[in-house]
Amino acid sequence: MRTIVFIRRAGIRVAAVAALAVTPVVLAGDPPAQYAASCGACHAVGVAGAPATGNVDAWAPRMAKGMDALVASVRNGLNAMPPGGLCNSCSDEDNVALITYMATAQ
Ligand code: HEC
Helix, strand or coil, X not given: CHHHHHXXXXXXXXXXXXXXXXXXXXXXXCCCCCCCCXXXXXXXXXXXXXXXXXXXXXXXXXXXXXXXXXXXXXXXXECCECHHHHCCCCCHHHHHHHXXXXXXXX
16 A cells, blocks of 8 residues: 555656656747737738738838837738737737747848
8 A cells, every 4th residue: 555655656756747848948039929820820921911020121111110000000900911910819018029029030
């Protein structure tokens, strides 16, 4: 009986260590969490005139409008870009991070 308890405890410890080992590490320069499921759908390759992610030249005239104007464009939508850019849960701060990521050379 004692032996069984010991084995069970050891098993739990091994499981905990394994869980720590697979925790994903977010590296600097990685896209924000919402990117792949929302903005990336159009901006990854520049669908329908969307400035492509990492294309600094394409983003330059957009960035010249100022971050507040760009966040407003995402919130309200702009031409082929739907309001929210397919991310209903993104806050203004999230959108700043997403825009900054897309406008930066990768
Ligand atoms: C369905 C496709 C689509 C998705 C999804 C999308 N965009 Fe866009 N986005 C566009 C297109 C097309 C334009 C260019 C609009 C134009 O100027 O006519 C654009 C333009 C922009 C601009 C420039 C706005 C301006 O005022 O010049 C920003 C900033 C932007 N997108 C951010 C985002 C962010 C952040 C997300 C994700 C939350 C996102 N987009 C998701 C299609 C998309």
